[in-house]
Amino acid sequence: MPATSPALDTEARADLGKLGELISHRRKALRVSAVAAAESAGMSRVTLHRIEHGEPAVTMGAYLNALHVLGLQLQVVEAVGTPKQRQASAEGMVRIDDYPQLRQLAWQLREGAEVTGEEALAIYERNWRHVDEAALEAHERELIDSLVARYGKGHLLV
Incomplete structure (x- = not known):
């Protein structure tokens, strides 16, 4: 059973959604199947699907694995104001x-x-x-x- 999603504010939820979209677009641009990407990242196809939809209950480690197998890396920048x-x-x-x-x-x-x-x-x-x-x-x-x-x-x- 999936973990319970943490409470997120609107902006954090939007950021996760954008990250998921980025991962999905990159995978498709590389013409990599969801099954192949998921196996390379050490996760199930369902978990990759949840990542691509920006679900907050998926671990940060899984998000990072998905990024890395697609040749991407996470960069954290300071937000400009609240x-x-x-x-x-x-x-x-x-x-x-x-x-x-x-x-x-x-x-x-x-x-x-x-x-x-x-x-x-x-x-x-x-x-x-x-x-x-x-x-x-x-x-x-x-x-x-x-x-x-x-x-x-x-x-x-x-």
Whole structure:
């Protein structure tokens, strides 16, 4: 019987989901079957399936084995503020690099650039047709919602 999943906050759950997707995409890009990858990593196909779906009850060691057999390694980086701090940035300056869709829309701005909340909303509004709504991360969706509420003048992006 699988282990009980630990309680995760929204951002941690999203990170695990992204990690699982990365593992799945890499395996498929290499054209390695799930059975072959699982055997190489010393786990069952079911465990690999659970990893690829970002299940938190799977051990970190199993995640690392799956990464390594696919030629990947885990790198830990310091988060830029807490989710509340990132949302609060909507009230002041917005760091472009903290929001993947905004980074793509504002490709011409230097790395580490910051814009005001009004400027960020204007970038989203001008370029909304280029936003992949399905790929919006929760913290970026929260930013957009807070920008619309504060600066939107009754306009809705979606």
